[in-house]
Amino acid sequence: MAQKSILVTGGTGLVGAYVVGMLQARGERPVIFDVAVNERLLRAVGVDPASVETVRGDILDLPQLVSAIRDHDVGQVIHLAAFLGEEVQRRPYTGVRLNLMGTVNVLEAVRLENVPRLTFPSSGTVYLGSFAEGLQSIDETIPINPPSVYAATKGGCEFLGNAYAKMYGFEFVCIRYVGGLYGPSPTTMKATREQAIQDMIRAALKGEDATVNWPYGPTEVLYGKDAATATVLAALKPDHKDRLFHIGCAGMVTGDDILAALKKEFPESRVTLKKGSDPMAYPANRPLTDLSRASEQLGFEAEYTLDKALGDYAETMRKLEGL
Numbered sequence: 001m002a003q004k005s006i007l008v009t010g011g012t013g014l015v016g017a018y019v020v021g022m023l024q025a026r027g028e029r030p031v032i033f034d035v036a037v038n039e040r041l042l043r044a045v046g047v048d049p050a051s052v053e054t055v056r057g058d059i060l061d062l063p064q065l066v067s068a069i070r071d072h073d074v075g076q077v078i079h080l081a082a083f084l085g086e087e088v089q090r091r092p093y094t095g096v097r098l099n100l101m102g103t104v105n106v107l108e109a110v111r112l113e114n115v116p117r118l119t120f121p122s123s124g125t126v127y128l129g130s131f132a133e134g135l136q137s138i139d140e141t142i143p144i145n146p147p148s149v150y151a152a153t154k155g156g157c158e159f160l161g162n163a164y165a166k167m168y169g170f171e172f173v174c175i176r177y178v179g180g181l182y183g184p185s186p187t188t189m190k191a192t193r194e195q196a197i198q199d200m201i202r203a204a205l206k207g208e209d210a211t212v213n214w215p216y217g218p219t220e221v222l223y224g225k226d227a228a229t230a231t232v233l234a235a236l237k238p239d240h241k242d243r244l245f246h247i248g249c250a251g252m253v254t255g256d257d258i259l260a261a262l263k264k265e266f267p268e269s270r271v272t273l274k275k276g277s278d279p280m281a282y283p284a285n286r287p288l289t290d291l292s293r294a295s296e297q298l299g300f301e302a303e304y305t306l307d308k309a310l311g312d313y314a315e316t317m318r319k320l321e322g323l
């Protein structure tokens, strides 16, 4: 019997492109489902676009999702397509429609076609409103309290996914990426902080003088490749004890940490930071996220420290933009 495939919605986004490559490397059969197929990013992360079955499709189009699952004999779905935080904050109605209704369509397609597992990436932003006095760390048992429209869409998808899975008997595996997710995607809809990291790297690659706006406080960050590794581990694990995991890279980083890592990779770099007061209302006493469940149950540890990530990021940007 032919091998069942794994449908990856948003399969040519930042996480998706890595996920597709990692699935191929493990002998799996990924199928990309993306509304704007980005072949350049696939190539830059080492995936030959011609080697992947691809559907140019919209998650808002339920019949198209159902057809893709039928036509490609899909055995599980990894649902990554979404608007990211700042785009949802800019266009809340459109963002809610895409993130919530798009996910409801994926859930409907999964249950109509009897797909046994759906893996979904949520975000650490869902618990930004949950910090109580004296809380030392945040684990997966803490009730979520999403403070933004974006976080509410991700939290809403978590609730809907769990309810659909219970009602229709499939597995809903949720991984919450914690912190700013950075990497070489060309999307213009990135968060400003992640865009600033990309601006630093591009300027260093071009050998340009640049002053990059960095009005942010210490923050958790996660390299896209690490997010993808965790996603693949969660999707391919045969049996799960728990179905909710925090995925992060332990500790906080500052703009100066990022600049120092950049200088190691590009000693001649003339990039500087323009700092200011932190416009993002992160609580000053923000507890760190407990990452032990993913470590114990998925065997996931982030591999990309800042130094390693910036080297890999720059190499991929070279390929992506011919720098």
Ligand SMILES: NC(=O)c1ccc[n+]([C@@H]2O[C@H](COP(=O)([O-])OP(=O)(O)OC[C@H]3O[C@@H](n4cnc5c(N)ncnc54)[C@H](O)[C@@H]3O)[C@@H](O)[C@H]2O)c1
Pocket: 009, 010, 011, 012, 013, 014, 015, 016, 033, 034, 035, 036, 037, 038, 057, 058, 059, 060, 079, 080, 081, 082, 083, 084, 098, 102, 121, 122, 123, 124, 176, 177, 178, 179, 180, 181, 182, 185, 187
């Ligand atoms: N980037 C972050 O900081 C972050 C943090 C936590 C969680 N997440 C979640 O991780 C997932 C992947 O994020 P990413 O950084 O790879 O995003 P990305 O923007 O790089 O990729 C998203 C992909 O989805 C595709 N897409 C958009 N609308 C679509 C539609 N209607 N139908 C089909 N495809 C569509 C885009 O073309 C793109 O290829 C998202 O669900 C996001 O909410 C991201």
